[in-house]
Amino acid sequence: MSETTAAGQRADMVRNRRLLLGAATAAFAERGVEVSMGEIAQRAGLAKGTVFRHFASKEDLLAAIMLQLLDRLTGTADRLRQADDAAAALREFMTNGVEALAADRAFCEVVGRPSLQNPDVRAAINHLCDAAEALTARAREQGAVRDDVTGTDIVLLLGGIHQTAAPLLADQPQAWRRYLELALDGLHVPNAGALPEQPPRGLPLDGSPATG
Amino acid sequence: MSETTAAGQRADMVRNRRLLLGAATAAFAERGVEVSMGEIAQRAGLAKGTVFRHFASKEDLLAAIMLQLLDRLTGTADRLRQADDAAAALREFMTNGVEALAADRAFCEVVGRPSLQNPDVRAAINHLCDAAEALTARAREQGAVRDDVTGTDIVLLLGGIHQTAAPLLADQPQAWRRYLELALDGLHVPNAGALPEQPPRGLPLDGSPATG
């Protein structure tokens, strides 16, 4: 696809990079952003120095993997824009989103604290909000969700729904479905009273210091 | 009251303990459970060794402070049981709960991952679920919330609502009110369809290894 092998690349380097990305993806998913670079190297069957040859810092490696996840979800949202039933499309998007969070601890941590992430990751989160807004706008027009709900609300709700179910994850891996239904019911209610304090378009990621 | 000075206690020890608890409460609230014991000691104006004389481990210190917060919230729930309007009482309880989470990072982290906490903390979380269930039961009877919502749902929702608003905290400190309203609207909906997979009474905190 886009990340193909350039001419003259060494075969072992290409293979090691694939091993590294696979191991890092799994390690971050299982153990969160706190997993050590040493453990990632071990899981990939590589030396620690090799990991740092491929990615200059842990932050870079994490960003590469989070961007992949965010872009995939944004792609899902874009694809769902063409569905006829906007309410069903929105439900499908949210299902995908919460499932992705439930399967990946690092993804939760990154989406839950966007202000202290890499600028590229923050931009990708904003793209996701835009894609979600497009989906939500159609649902609003069709009267499927209340007027004052935005795409940013939807993205934020993904994190909230997952967090609600997180303490039950070990015993009821599907518990998030319960809280997704609850949220969808709340979103459906015709304006019983406008919600307070509408969020900005996208997330206010630029106000916070870069932190490195 | 219960933690009064016993006879023969040295005055400086009593004063230092109060300084320590105050500093630790503020430090955990501002910077989460990752704050170091060294920083807590510094904020209290004490040496690190003194902190470990009062609490044998960081886990013990954290537990002491989290128990205080949990007990306070449980007390609020107990007091609200006597209100006439169960729906209003439930709203008041949830407002208190989300406010407490928004004001304390460590509290969020502890309530959001109860399985890896101190047994005392886990027990206190279960007490909170019980108190919330009592409140919720009355709301169910009054038809103010749907039949299939439990006290555990309510406690879990506190964490979820806060998490939803967390990325906006710096710019819109009151954003959680928006998502609390949304959740309350979802809770009000008469059984449009039962929610999937009811959670257990309390949280399944005993299945996980103690880790300590």
Place this chain on the structure above:
DNA sequence: GGTCAAGATGACCGAGCGGTCATTTTCACG
């Protein structure tokens, strides 16, 4: 098959962590 730039390696570094302990200071009590 020889060559050599590019890649892989793992010992090593400095920083920060939770926690310990020999020493010094403080205060309650007689």
Place this chain on the structure above:
DNA sequence: CGTGAAAATGACCGCTCGGTCATCTTGACC
């Protein structure tokens, strides 16, 4: 006021972390 037990102190320990670098290995190319 003198005394001794309890409390405070901060240097220190072992450990893990992200990251570096001199050294060795590999594979693309002629």
